[in-house]
Amino acid sequence: MTVYNFSAGPAVLPQEVLQQAAAEMLDWHGSGMSVMEMSHRGKEFISIYEQAERDFRELLAVPDNYRILFMQGGALAENAIVPLNLVGRKAQPATVDFIDTGSWSAKSIKEAKKYANVNVAASAAPGKYSAIPARDSWQLSKDAAYVHICSNETIDGIEYHYVPDVAADTGGAPLVADMSSHILSRTVDVSKYGVIYAGAQKNIGPAGVTIVIVRDDLIGHALPVCPSAFDWRLVADNNSMYNTPPTYGIYIAGLVFQWLKRQGGVAAIELQNIAKADLLYDYLDSSSLYANRIHKECRSRMNVPFFLRDESLNDAFLAGAKERSLLQLKGHKSVGGMRASIYNAMPVEGVRALVDYLKEFEQQHG
Template sequence: MTRIYNFSAGPAMLPEEVLKQAAGEMLDWHGSGMSVMEMSHRGKEFISIYEEAERDFRELLNVPANYHILFLQGGGLGENAIVPLNLLGRKEQPATVDFIQTGSWSTKSLNEAKKYGNVNVAASSKDAKFTAIPARDTWKLSKDAAYVHICTNETIDGVEFQYVPDVAADTNGAPLVADMSSHILSRPVDVSKYGVIFGGAQKNIGPAGVTIVVVRDDLVGKALPICPSAFDWKLVAENQSMYNTPPTYGIYIAGLVFQWLKRQGGVAEMERRALAKSEMLYGYLDSTGFYRNTIARDCRSRMNVPFFLNDESLNESFLAGAKERGMVQLKGHKSVGGMRASIYNAMPIEGVQALIDYMKEFEKKHG
């Protein structure tokens, strides 16, 4: 069987090396006589898997000791509710959350937060069709917000923060909360500049079903009374992410990915590869009039590259030809149309080159 190049935005491709290891351990993990899927989450076998995964993640992202690392369920969308449920208790009710609206995911986040408190859209690029990040000097932050929320990489729209916004001076120290679902572990992060970082696993980490939350110690224990116990960060932290049964197999695969990342050279090497892959693809898109990318150059995503054919009547033909050549999931999100190439850590540079070669061939045929 020949492996395809899967450009899906998530669930996304995993490193082949990881899949082979998981296949080899499927029936018998390290002589235990059972699969990881069959293990008790409280047994010593799984506890060792969990502890290694947590330790490797902390090392890869250089997470300071005063931050908890939590493995939860619910995905990024679920965390859009779990975050305000855990942080709005920091302030007298009704509390306010500041949002920087930069695309579809930050919009989903702010709409969810409205159910639990007040929302101030401090800045928005909606009028620009989410093709840029609002300039920092245009942000109208509240003086007493419970937190400030950003999505550092918009999976659907293809914009990415290339800097960490300093908001504390404008907000009386309100913590910065970042949804990093689609670019976590693809670039170094100064975790100390954030109060909370979260991300769904199904893009750069592992299979769907796991959400990782990195939360500073002082922000734990501030949940609203209506927060479900299974999502209360204090209870989850106190029980080593096992207050309820965690997604054990997903954590195991995530742990294998963390080990793979370390063997590759860690996050610094992933950033080098991400730059090489994205610069190749954007370089070609900028060189042709047959395709176009509409994102401002200073905030183009390295992970999710949306593009359009100028003649959109050719879209289906383009996708069919790509599939014939072993490249799938290039169709853009239904809300924006066009195409999208998601080039996460597991996508080799050969996959990006194959896509560019095909795009050139298609342009030559139809241009």
Template structure:
């Protein structure tokens, strides 16, 4: 039986990785210990951590003047941790600019309001989060602590296919991006960002691990109220070992990084992801029963929301999908409809199986 899991997160992991983790569960490399039993300061786990950090730096071509931090709390916690670490660079109360493109942008905005002044420089709410606001419409502050975007909205299915240039309008405010649901799915020029962060449970590994990539000059400005375990300076100085890190999450992430390298790295993943997304969007665009409501130039390659024009058929569609082992296709409760998340580990065969079912369902009900 082949099951295709389209969950938005925690999401599908490469089968090779799961098999290797299973084989090493009771005894990692002859140590006699499971990774879950290891001290995070022991030589065995330190070797796992160092390899994971090195491989991620290679995969994303992270420049030497950036630190990679392995943290906890997910992207939702980083919505607080980011302002706690960055707004101290400016006179208080500092202002942060946000571009609102959907549900996760809104969560970031709500959380940041506890720690700083928030300027929503542009919002896609008026177009029901179907497109990124035009760059020339952004009303950026002149002295913002940083400019925040969610570069791929997991719920709404919007993705930036460019890097916004904000320096000219802000006097050099760093660009901060929540990349949770498309990190490692495409090439990215890390040097154009001050901070990149993301939860691991989509393209990296299991829930519980958060990746932060931060430029050196943005470290060391935490507000006094920032908890020590979330102070990027302390985390960086202690090589992500200031407190006990999510050790098993880091181990699985490291296996995923190795899998990516064996399969051609980020460049190969991007080509595969373009092919998968094109296949699914072409089917939806040619349908009279299904529709995607996102502007084509802003469509996510990772998270594809779609709707039945006759929503009375929703339950029948999901029941049929389950019978065919196409799982987790129900859309987020806040927007309804359906959603197919097609992360790196989703093979194109899974997308073909979904497209075949979409066509079959339309023949029966269209």
């Protein structure tokens, strides 16, 4: 029976990618080496790295005045790395603006407080994290070093479907986005952002790789205390090889990028992602057993939290799902209920199988 893995991350990867990696595990392209065994400075790995970078740039149409950095430490490390690299552009102590839309922006806020004055310009807390506060309600600072958003809240299931314009109200502050859980799932106008960062373990590849897209003029301002391996200037000048990069993770990410290009690229996968999300939300909305609490205009296409109106059925629901090889549907412990993460590599058949099961369970228990 086909297994469908709805994990929020580390998450499902395309079968073709895993098969190719398995075939190349012991001997990459006749080199006699596994990619894991190669020097990051050797010509074999450099060719893997350069291809991955080129493909990623092409997939997201990253403009020439942006650098793509392959780093380590995950998105949580970037929560520190971003202020360490950006607040130095302003007199100290600098102010940074945040929009609080859920668990991951809250974590970013907590970390940034170590390095700057944090202004939470708007918070979704009063609405119990069910919607993004309206842009015209944001109390932005006049001289913020940057404005930070989490453009897809993986736990709460909230996604920005527009790029907020913040420059006019902040004296030109760059917009910084944590795109960990929806990067490559939709087209993005990179030029509207100063910095985009993402941990790999959803739409890119294995945990350990962290991709940072940063505009040239935002490089070179690291605070003296910034660890060298996290200084974007050093990372960029050394083509992400100031320290040893996560080589195997970058190789798998490169295979995922090639797979995505074979699917028709980001615009094509976005259409599939819209269709998959519609299928699931339409059923949830039509049902009297399940509910999704997020306002329609900001529902995530990648992470769909839902609740059984009778929570005493949760264990039976999960057990039945497991019997049908529908895995990892339990919601995050901080919000409870269920969550289906339907990243790029989740085929529409997986979402159909989930909806069939939702219906069947509702018929039995509704």
